[in-house]
Amino acid sequence: RCWEFGRLWNQIKARVKKPNIGDTYALLVEMAQTGLKALKYRGKPAFAEEKWQKCSLCGERSALIDLDLDKLESDPNYVNETIKKFEYKFKDDLDEKGRRNALYYKRLKDFWKKMAGAFPGHIKENEHLCAVCLVKRLAPKVIYESVKENAKNNQKSPFFESIVKEFDYHYPSTGSIAISPFIKKTFDERVDFSLISETIKDMLERGSDDNGRRKIKNFLDAHFTEGRTVPAIKDRIIDKHIAVERFEGDFELEWFYDESFPRFYNELEDKGENGQKRQWAERIEQAVQEIKKKAKEILGEKYHLPKYYAAVYLDGDHLGKWLRGEFAPKIEDVFHPDFVKQVMNNEHFKKIKNLKRPVTPAIHRAISSALRDFALEVVPYVVEENLGVVVYSGGDDTLFLMPLENLFKTLMALRRLYSGEQFVIKLGNRIFESDKGFIKIYENGELKEIIRVMGTKATLSAGVAIAHYLDPLDVTLSRAKKALEEAKEAGRNKAAFKVILHSGSERKAVVPWNFVEKMEVFRTEISNGFSPRFLRMLYGDIDVYQEIPEAFDAEFLKFGSRGQSKDVKLLLCDLIDARKDNGLPPGEFVDALLIADFVAREEGAK
Incomplete structure (x- = not known):
């Protein structure tokens, strides 16, 4: 409350001749944090449950639609007029509620299909977003284009030029992130990706006219390109300029997975679009399969798609x-030792020397x-x-x-x-x-x-x-x-x-940071050929070992060391020492090592 600050300030003025922010800063910080804590304890406000179809991204709020939902629920005339407006045809035997629901879901599908067409590459046809998620999705694009326009109007401004040059509002898909080590290897080994660009060029040139070519371009932007791959991969898979079209985004890396095209064909079939769009996709698939075949020949044992x-x-x-x-x-530790010696016997210094150094704006700035x-x-x-x-x-x-x-x-x-x-x-x-x-x-x-x-x-x-x-x-x-x-x-x-x-299924472990290092060493050993199968055998009796960790340690070393080199045996001893030092129960210890094993196998370890 404001008067608390006023009362505090009056007390400071009564004690200090010329008070400034430094005299009150620590106290103000304490009061502000106390107020923040009080707000947290009040909890989050209750939100009313939103009706209708939930957002396909967050699953919390209702998806946007170009209908008046209040009238949709309460006014049958509005439902009938809207059906007539959009020239929808529904079964005659539907009751009032049935017609309302049929209108809603038909309009939801059409509205988001239209949005996908208006923002190709940003919204997919099967998505339906709430207001919050739509703003998050499109705001970076809108902001970027606004800044870009300002850069054109202020061409001499290095500020706007630098923002336009460095700003990238796209994010790669999770599939593109997962598969990026494979893609990096293909670029490092100079695998040729040009066949995809050549295929796209041929598709565009076969377009009947500008409208047909634009239709193909929008299809490719909506499904096969993404605005940004992982930042560390600087090379592009497809050219930026193909035929007369410009592709801001690069080819989406997720299409190199074997299951991507069959899954896409199923989606097209579900939507009744198994004709021309499937033919276009099949041409891209042929190019991708040919490149993967060449990559297998070049990479050999390194070929692995995580x-x-x-x-x-x-x-x-x-x-x-x-x-x-x-x-x-402590205040005593802030000053130079020689100064402390000089004032050690000072009565005032004795009172304050063990106090914490006061909070100041300078400390917060640091x-x-x-x-x-x-x-x-x-x-x-x-x-x-x-x-x-x-x-x-x-x-x-x-x-x-x-x-x-x-x-x-x-x-x-x-x-x-x-x-x-x-x-x-x-x-x-x-x-x-x-x-x-x-x-x-x-x-x-x-x-x-x-x-x-x-x-x-x-x-x-x-x-x-x-x-x-x-x-x-x-x-x-x-x-x-x-x-x-x-x-x-x-x-x-x-x-x-x-x-x-x-x-x-799920596996989890909570470990100190120094044990994360041990997990990395263990992962490296697995990548070099060490087999951790004995861990799964031990895990079968982990409930027993939880009660007798000494027996677990002995069994771990016994089964893990069989037929192994001296270096591996030393590593296993080091792992047991780390388990003891960090107080990890056998179950947590094995879970952590199995997670390291999982990471190694996902990286391509045999």
Whole structure:
């Protein structure tokens, strides 16, 4: 309440001759956070249940439609007039409710088919979105085009030119993210993709006229191209200019999966569009199959199409306490030791020396700067160099999607760089060298900048959901969010993993960060040929081993070491030591290693 601030200010003025923001800042921060807590305890407001067909994306709100839903429910004349307006024909034996429902669902289908035609490549014909999801889908496009128009009107403005040059509002599909390691290998090995461009060119040139060519182009944009592949893959699969048409988006990588075309043909059949559109799709399929055949010949054993990806939430631990100054050093520790010696016997200093350093605007600016630099200079580069895509990165709060290749390495790199631990990693043309809360960033061998991060006392938690590319994205994200909550509940400074198999079963584990390193070592050993089959045998009796972990350790070493090299035996001993040091129950330990095994197999390990 405002009067509380006024009363506080009056008390400060009574004690200080010329008060300023520094005299009240810590108290104001405490009061603001107390008020925020009070709002959280009140809970979320209750929302009325929305009727009719739910949004195909969020599943929470009603899909948009060009009908007056209030009149649809209450006014039979409105229903009859609307049916007549759109010249719809329904069965004569439908009652009032039946005619209303028939009108609604017919109009919903037609409306979104029209929207898909108006925004090819942005909205699919089988989608129906609510207002919120439609705004999220189209707002970046509208904003981009607005900025682009401003750039044309302000051609001398470097501000607008830089935004238009760097801004990309598209996101690749989950299938494109999962399969990106395969696509990168094909480009590295110089697999020729030109047959797809040649096929599209022939299709366009066979168009009867401009209208026919435009129809083919819209079909390709709606189903076969995406605005953006993963940022690390710079090469294009199809040319930007084919015949007289311009393709802003590239060929969608998901079409390289064996099941993609049969699934699409089923969709066309369900919609009664099995004629010309199927013929166009079959021509694209022939080109794709030919390229895959060549890729198998060139890649040999490296040929593998991964189908799983990871959704990762990162969140800084106890950020509220950092902002309140609960992790601030003691006043005695802030000053130089020589100064402390000089004032050690001062009575006033004795009273305040063990108090926390007061919260000031400067401290908050330092925290804000550290989080900003981590979000802008570290996260995008680390994630994108490992074929990932950043959804958002707002300081300590990050969400990104990435293939399973290098998953554990990426997580560990971000954890270390967040705190500025002693660590060096080379990614692309950059080297990140961190130590004591600072990161030196080298680019092309030259020192680009030095940034300050949160410091070695700061920690980070992660929630990781590994899912099949066809699983609903909203379900995957909710499971990743739930995993993050479990990491927090387990004591923070941990990573929680959930693997959602396409069959619907789930495997999960919550482990300290140092054990994520062990998971990466174990994954590497599996990729080099080590078989972890013994883990599944042990897992069959895991309930018994939970009670007698010493027996589990002995059995783990006994069965895992059979016929193995000295290096593997040492690794297994190291894993058991890590289990004991981190207090992991045998069940959690085996689950974590089986997740590492799953990641290795998805990367192509035999």
